[in-house]
Amino acid sequence: MFDVQRMRAQFPILAREVHGRPLVYLDNAATTQKPRAVIDAERHYYEFQNANIHRGVHALSQEATDAFEAARDKVKNFLKAPHREEIIFTRGATEAINLVAHSWGRTNLKAGDEILVSEMEHHANIVPWQLLCEATGAVLKVIPIDERGALVPGAFESLLGPRTKLVGITQVSNALGTVNPVADIIRKAHQAGALVLVDGAQAVAHLSVDVKALDCDFYVFSGHKLYGPTGIGVLYGKREHLEKMPPYQGGGDMIAQVTFKKTTYNELPYKFEAGTPHIAGVVGLGAAIDFILSVGLETIAAHEDTLLAQATRLASAFEGLQVIGTAPGKASILSFVMKGVHPHDIGTILDSEGVAIRTGHHCAMPVMDHYHLPATARASFALYNTPDEVDALFRALRRVEELFLK
């Protein structure tokens, strides 16, 4: 049985107060809190194993390298990737997308080629492609969303064509909570000869991912949204693509041999990991994955679905409150606006009640434009949130109403 109180006890920060009230942390889509196991893993690494990796002959360097590479295997198993060398460590989802746009994009795209992204993408899955289009003359096309915040049925299929070289799609929208039919998109894109990059930043903490079954070409995520450390993320890429791609950055670790005449590159995955990486972060990410798997993603998803259903029910009974993002399949995110109150004011008042939510455009300005809104308020749930906290959110929203609309 899933015991949420036992879960909470593993997250030290949840014990703190904010403005004299118990912290109700509902900004998990921005970043999740860290369990003791992750904090301890990083600490243990620094206290007992700290050394640079892949170079020393001494014991610490060997231990650090082993810990680092063991985490790569954990990521590989977590994503069900066929090969460990398909797992590249990056600073986060953003850097992983930039790596693909730069390395794959600049060698494979030419003027007139097309990249498809959806209207609900995070800026991280828009701007790197815009930069690539500027550099190559390729064209960025946008799969529109409908009023529910789901992809307009049939729109992707009609945009997909012989010029489409890559489709960039988020598995779960951070602004709306929409879960996209990525398996279907990947299948159709492949039939048209296009590759697919899946932005899993909002997905990995909620859905179990199988990159082999999905057959995606690239998959990216950030550790910090998965109960892991900030500053570390992952690019999964099919070996056949990664092998052909040129390095993204040059430096130490990514080379086989350097002379001033010619430098040859290291094999995968090291070809894409120039310089000393965030070793402690990788170790922490490994611990986060162990933690998640020990709880079980199905269990986590079931718990979060209950919270989302409760929040959605309370929202629909709240006069003047409108949920933004009502697609049939959603994960863990409730974006909303309140008549007569700007989201920024909602955020400040909720904060004074100890309730942390996100307000703003959520790095998805095209989504805001779609709904003709400057911003929304967003509550997002994690495995440690409770039904009482959902109630606290709505109590605090009543207080907003009292102050603003009495």
Place this chain on the structure above:
Amino acid sequence: MSDLRDLYQEVIFDHNRHPRNFGALPEANRHADGFNPLCGDRLTLHLRVEGGVIQEARFEGAGCAISTASASLMTEALKGKTEAEAAILFEGFHHMVMGEPVSVDLGKLAVLAGVSEFPARVKCATLAWHTLNAALKNESNPVSTE
């Protein structure tokens, strides 16, 4: 945290619900757009400046209660001020919302003093004033609080 009531004074609610000097100003000879990318607030400021004196000030746009009330109060305060006087007011206002000592009489603008206790909201309060600066210089690019 300081009391929410320090931030959300009655006057602020009043100006948020019924912003003064709201709308277009066809006779304006200075304009500027302001944008706060953090919260998506946008406002456009129109001024009619004659002989170095701000004869009229109006604004349009959508923002939070703090930025709307601040713009509304600012347009009231500007009427009849010279450009130099407006600059002194902005300086005083800026000191106030940063929680620093203020040496000028800010009049009604003082209701926004509570903002200094809410650092995340300082930009909301100053958006209108940054936009004013741009309008007085007649800068054509939108100003941003970032």
